Amino acid sequence: MKQSGSCQCGLITYHFNQEDVLSAHHCHCKDCQRSTGCGKATILYIPSKKLTIEGDLKFYESKGSMGSTIKRGFCGNCGSGVMSYAKELPMLKFIKAGTLDDSSWLKIDSSFFSNSAEEWNAPVKDLKCYEGNPDMLSSLKNVIKSL
Numbered sequence: 176m177k178q179s180g181s182c183q184c185g186l187i188t189y190h191f192n193q194e195d196v197l198s199a200h201h202c203h204c205k206d207c208q209r210s211t212g213c214g215k216a217t218i219l220y221i222p223s224k225k226l227t228i229e230g231d232l233k234f235y236e237s238k239g240s241m242g243s244t245i246k247r248g249f250c251g252n253c254g255s256g257v258m259s260y261a262k263e264l265p266m267l268k269f270i271k272a273g274t275l276d277d278s279s280w281l282k283i284d285s286s287f288f289s290n291s292a293e294e295w296n297a298p299v300k301d302l303k304c305y306e307g308n309p310d311m312l313s314s315l316k317n318v319i320k321s322l
């Protein structure tokens with residue numbers, strides 16, 4: 176099933192096939208809190224090859240907890256955070272779930288960084304929960320390489 180999304184003003188759009196989504200997560204890290212202005216970011220993991228983005232994203236670069244460099248892509252016009260990735264693993268992209276045109280189908284697999292989650296936006300009960308970064312990137316590396 177084809178899925179699509181966009182930033183708030185519509186200058187950035189993207190699409191992909193739902194079957195190509197690897198997993199979905201809530202991230203409660205402080206950087207996600209600051210960049211979204213919310214208690215957490217909700218992200219979808221998708222192989223870069225399977226994602227088509229139209230429009231020019233701007234990127235803000237910062238250091239991730241595992242020493243990686245995180246590039247957060249946003250619309251230069253409306254400021255919506257749309258997609259991010261780790262510079263060391265460019266073959267995997269993280270889409271911000273709130274930018275999907277329809278996100279009703281989304282199933283979340285786990286929460287990251289419960290150690291910096293706030294009580295007013297606590298990790299969802301009964302969901303697998305990691306205190307920090309579960310380092311899924313290195314385990315996903317092989318999966319992605321085989322695609």
Ligand SMILES: [Zn+2]
Nearest residue numbers: 182184250253
């Ligand atoms: Zn925009």
Ligand SMILES: [Zn+2]
Nearest residue numbers: 202203204207
């Ligand atoms: Zn985060």
